[in-house]
Amino acid sequence: MSPDARGFKPLSTVLSRRCGSDPALQQLLEILADTCINVAERLQSSAFRRNTTIAGSQNSNGDLQKPLDLEADAIFETHLALLPNVAALVSEERDDVHWLKEPSAGDFIVCFDPLDGSSNIDVGMVVGSIFSVFRLEEDHQPYDLLSVLSGQNQIAAGYALYGPVTELVLGMGDWIDGYCYDPASGTFYRTHPDMTIATDAKEVAINAAREALWPSPIAQFIRDCFTPKLSGGRGANMRWTASMVADVHRILLRGGVFIYPEDREQNARLRLVYEANPIAFLMRSAGARATNGRDDILSLPVNDLHQKVGVVLGACDAVTYIQTQYEKA
């Protein structure tokens, strides 16, 4: 039986209701959904070209770029350049802003990580794409884009998950919906309306290999998490996929907290503009929280397109508890 016959609504039907008064944004979100379908197809057809890293090709973060990183980036540009009202792109794979046209008020700026968790490609594990959308206002200085790209100014965000099923999560600030892709009809259908996160954190996503560098509030929280309940701890379980999108999606569906802190050597791993901000925007809509340990991610000033930031996000009680530990530290 088709998803329609089972009562699932296709993306375009849901978005026409969700974006009713904003057809331009609806069109952009539909184009972003098509972009993710195209990236999924490219991943599926890449089996015989997996283990190749273009020597000497590094993104601004110093990460070696894989062919699929660049292909996914090009797929985003190809689709977004179709729209007359997308003025600029900010991508993990490009050092600078990529202007598509002379910017004017009402135009969109799209920031994206075309392939998140790409270290997983070579081993066939889940990867994703992350994106966020801004609209230029009359009072914005378009060529001073850093002032525009504050997390608070996002008007929409989403991510795609390229796993057993291709999934898509979209939000516009006061709601987020989850979709699954139906290859038979070539359409996303909404399977998770109005997603909200569980309040308690039964699972923790953290790269335990970096324990020696964890700041004390994180080290103390994790010790408490992995202390059995019978011994007065949280008795939490641990999961780490090395793909932020995959860990965040699991946390949205079954609760938990994701932590990639700025370590004691002030090193952070995740990027504010196209990883932390879009996910924090979605988390807020799902009733969750996202901080850098101390401050809300969405309130952080953007000083560089590729600036890195510590990330603590997920169930409110855990994120707030960690924040109080940072305040005491």
Ligand code: FBP
């Ligand atoms: P990119 O793959 O887009 O560079 O993203 C960074 C990332 O892969 C996240 O998805 C993930 O949470 C983290 O880095 C994994 O870090 P580590 O390699 O330390 O486990």
